[in-house]
Amino acid sequence: MDKVQAEKYLAYCFYLAEQGSGSVSPNPKVGAVLVYDGRIIGEGYHQQFGKAHAELRALESVKPEDVHLISKATLLVSLEPCNHYGKTGPCTELILKNKIPELVFSNFDPNPLMAGKSIRLLEQAGVKILGPLMEHEGHQVIREYVCNVANQRPYVILKFAQTADYFLGKTNTRTKISSFASDLCVHRWRSEVDAIIIGKNTLEIDNPLLTTRHWAGKNPVRIVLARIARDQRLKWNAFNKDATTYDLDDLGLEDAYSVENLLAKLFDLRLGIVMVEGGAQIFSFFQKSGIWDEARIITNKELKIGEGLAAPSIRGHLMKSITLDKDIIHYIAKNRPY
Template sequence: MRATREREQEQFMRRCFELSRLAAGSTSPNPLVGAVIVHQGRILGEGWHKKYGGAHAEVEAFRSVAAEDRRHIPESTLYVSLEPCCIHRNTPACTDLIRRERFKRVVISVRDPHPEVSGRGIEILKSAGIEVVEGVLAEEGRELIAPQRIYYEENRPYILLKCAQSANGFMGIRGRRVPITGALSQRLVHRWRKESDAILTGSGTFIVDNPLLTNRLWFGESPVRILLDRRGRLAQILPKRPQPHSPTLLFSSRPPAVPLPSSVEWLPYPEEPHALQKLMQELAARNIRRLLVEGGAEILRSFLQAGLWDEIRLGTAASSLAHTASEKELLIPTPQLPPEARWEQSFSLENDRWDIYKRKLPV
C-alpha cells in the first residue's frame, strides 16, 4: 500500500515538473512551478506559472477544474513542485486559496528558498489541518529551482557555460571567426538564450566574431547582454557597430571617451582579487537569476578556475577543424572539464553531439 502511494506521488509530481518547464524563460525572477489536483487517482485540474506577474501554478490548476468537479476539492490532493507561497506580492498568497478551498492534502517536492517563505507556507497549511507531504522527488525538485536556490544561498546567478568544439578538440583559430556547430544547434542555442536572463561574452570574442547575442531563431525575448572588457577596448568599438535594442551592460576598465549607444550602460570592471565573484554579485543585485556564458576559451577558463559554474553544455561537431601548417599555433584548445563535472545526458542534432554536465547541488 505504501509503495503504491509513493509511486502515485512520484507519477503526479513528475507531471508537475513537466508542466513547470513549459514556461522556461518566462517566469524569472520567479521559479518554474507546476501543480496538479487529483481526486481518487483522477486529475481534476492542472496548471503552471506561465509568466512573471501572472497567476501561480496552484491558482491556474484550480481555475482549470470543471464546475462539476469543484465539489471534489475538499477530498482532493494538490501536488505542487514547490512549497506554496504565503506572501502577497503581485498575486495573493497561494496558501490562502488552499485553505479557502479546504484541500485535504498537499504534496510538494521542495521548500521555497525565498527567505520569507522557506517552510512558513507548510506551517500555515498544517495549522489549518491540511496534511502536508514534502520531499517527493526532491533532487529533481531542487534542480528545477536551482537559479533561485543559488541566488538566495550564494548571491549570484545560476551560471551555464556553453562551449562548441571541433572533433579534434578545438574551439577555433585565433583572430578568425570559425563556425563550429550546425544550423540546428544554432537554433537550440537561441532557445537557451530565450531561457536565460542574461548572456555574457568577453571583448576578444566580441571583437573577432561581432556577435549580436540576441534571440532571433526562437520565440520569446532576448536576454540582457553583458560584455566583459578587462582591457578597456570596447568603449571605442561599440559606437561604430550597429547595436541591437537589447539592454547591454559593459563592464570595462576604461570609461567611454565618446557617447555609447542608448542601450549600453557602462560599469567599472571590478578590481582584483575575485573580480568575477564581484561581477556576479552585481548581476544578482540586478535580479539576474540565470546567466548564459557564450565566451571564448579565456572567458570560459576564467569561470571554471573561479568555480563559478553550475552547468556546462558542450557541443562537438563531427568534423575536425582544418588548418594550414602556419595556423597550427593559432588553434584554440577547448578548456578541460573540471573534475567535479558530472555527466548528465547526451543528444545529437544533425552531425553535432551535445553533452550536458552539472555540478551536484548541495542538499
C-alpha cells in the first residue's frame, strides 16, 4: 500500500478510535481497519477498558465470505499494536496467527519500555511495515494516554464559562452563563472524562449534579475538594447515588492545596482524564501549580455583569473554536500540540 492511500485509511482509523472516548481510559483510544484491494473488509475500535483491542474487533467484523482475504490484506491501526499479555492477549500474536502480510501504523507506543518492540518483532517475522505516518494527528487521538504514561498522572482539562466581560459569575450567587447548547456539549465532555473536580464554594453555591443527564454516557466520578460530614452529604446533589463521589477525607488528603498529591491519588484510582469545573479558587490552585493540559472556555458573547469573580487568564495554544448559539468555545492546549 502506498503512503497516500495509507493516510486516507489512517484518517478513518482516527475517527474510529475517537468512538472509544469515555470508555477506554486509562487505555489509549485505538482504531483499526483491514483493507484488501481498495476495500475495507473489517473495522473496529477499542470499545471498553479491559475488553478486545481494535485489531481483534476489526478481524471479528470480517464477513464469512471475506475471511479468506485476511491473509492478503493490509492492517492499518492508529497506534503500534501491543506485544504483551494483560487483560487481553498481544495483538502481535493475533497478526501473525492470521498471517496478515502488511501493517500500517501512525504512532509508536509512547511507553519508552514498549516503543518499537512490536514493530521490530513483526518485521523480523516478515510482516511488511509502513509507518509511523500522520504522527501529529495520531498523537492528538492518544494525547491523554501520552500524558498518563509520561507524567504518571491524569490528563487535566480546565473547563469554565465566562461572561463577555470575563467574569465567572457574581460573588456568592449562582449565575447562569452558558446556553443550553453549550450545556449539552459540557455533558458530552463529562461522558468522556473519568472524573470531575469542584471546590466547596461551587458545591454550596451551585449545588450541581455533575452528571451526563443531557447526554448518553456514563456519569464520571465526582471529586469535591472539601470535607463534608457524612450526615450532611445527602443535602448536596453531588453526593446523590447517580455516581461515586469522593471528598478530601475519602481521598486521605489533608487539604486541597497540593495539586500534585491530589492527582497522584486520582491516578492511583485509575482515573486517567479529569475535568476541573471550578470554582475560582480551585482554578487558581491548578494554574499556580502549572499542572494542566487543556482548557475549554465557554464565553457568552452577549452577557456582561460588570463585576464579580474574575475568570482565569489562560495562556496556551488555540486548538480550535466553535460557536454554539450565543456562546463561543475555545479549546486551548497548554503546550503546543505535538
